[in-house]
Amino acid sequence: MVREVRRQFDVLVVGGGPAGMAAAARAAECGVRVGIVDDNANLGGQIWRSDSGDGSPREAANWVERLRVAETTMLCGIRIFHQPEAGVLLAEGPDDLHALSYEKLVLATGARERFLPFPGWTLPNVMGAGGLQAMVKSGLPIRGKRVVVAGTGPLLLAVAAYLRRHGAEVPIICEQASWSSLGRFLFALPGQPGKIRQGLQMKGELAGVPFVANSWPLAAHGRDKVESVTISRRGKTRTIACDYLASGFHLVPNLELPLLLGCKVDDGCVLVDDFQRTTVSSVFCAGEPTGIGGVELALVEGQIAGWAVAGRTAEASGLFAERQKLRRFARRLDAAFRLRSELRNLPSDETIVCRCEDIPYSRLRRHSSWRAAKLHTRCGMGPCQGRVCGPATQFLLQWNPESVRPPIFPVRVESLGAIAGHSEPERSEVTGGP
Ligand SMILES: Cc1cc2nc3c(=O)[nH]c(=O)nc-3n(C[C@H](O)[C@H](O)[C@H](O)COP(=O)(O)OP(=O)(O)OC[C@H]3O[C@@H](n4cnc5c(N)ncnc54)[C@H](O)[C@@H]3O)c2cc1C
16 A cells, blocks of 8 residues: 655745756745655756765755755655646655645756667667766766767767766767857857856866767667767768767757646747746746756756745846846757757668657658657657657657646556546647556
């Protein structure tokens, strides 16, 4: 029998990354009763994920201390999967079910890596760049391993530097963006001293590692696991031996919970007003669901949302100018790392696109929409619920995968029972579910 825990908060924050921690701390410091939920074992989100060797970074520890002093309830290791009625969210823990009631909600659910399918991408040891970094942080030995890093976005550099610090050999970093895009992006950096500092540090850490623009992975090869990768480099191909291929194509916002709650989404991001309010009353959103912008923007948006939910609009407005500057930077980031159209040719007919349901590209291409493909092939209906193949088909086939249904994560049968006990808020045009 699963234990059911009920809790009530003035403000509930979903997501314990920089945005969520900043929102929860600011709100709690105003004296309201705040709960913060994250599905990882510790707060910190993707960037401050604690390292089994090094412990949590200092910034994360500082925010956690502020949350503790402000008597915030920190609920880690539980995952929100459904809203059975307005003002209540259901979350599943390792052996319990939580019904969390709130007056106001801040969604700070972050982003995930975008993967593009190419021949061999399902081989063992072909991983997302951030995914490999997370595994090394959890103890995967990487010393002496040869890791090709390929795809797009600043995360590639952060991951390569991290892996090298931990003893990996990085023979090459392949960036699909062109030098002219990267040049325009670098030109915008002078207004961002934090980014310049970070960039210079990584430049030092990556000294001697070739960074190649106009370059991307074409195929991974190997028998039982990846042994080499063929890359395209300025129109020529080259095959490089490796133990791992770390490949990611920038980030996409985690929109499942905002969509389930009915928040309006525009161009792949949650729409918010000046105070980070979504189109749903009492629901705010901060950090990467509103656009991919990096840790500084996540912290500023989180603080604005935290003050706004506590009614401190004057304090919140004090950060508008800073947010404006960081959003300009985010727009440049988006433009610089936009995917080039050649990448649409990456998958062959046989390449598996939906890994959960083993659907090859040739079967998907016969359909005209995400909905039709789901109905006819079960694409996007496996355990990841379209989190991987959704953004891939959005780019490859220009489909719109923004349809969700509870539960937004696979859950135990007992938890499904909790959904059945409530009326379901249908938000999608299509049937899904695991
Ligand atoms: C895999 C990955 C690795 C990254 N590594 C780096 C790096 O090394 N350096 C760098 O500068 N930037 C990195 N980034 C980018 C960085 O995460 C962002 O710039 C910034 O931290 C975003 O903060 P956030 O609070 O908006 O989101 P996040 O930090 O992503 O935090 C969101 C949190 O919400 C949790 N969550 C989401 N949905 C639910 C739910 N339903 N129930 C419970 N919890 C939920 C997530 O697990 C996550 O912990 C990485 C991003 C990713 C995706």
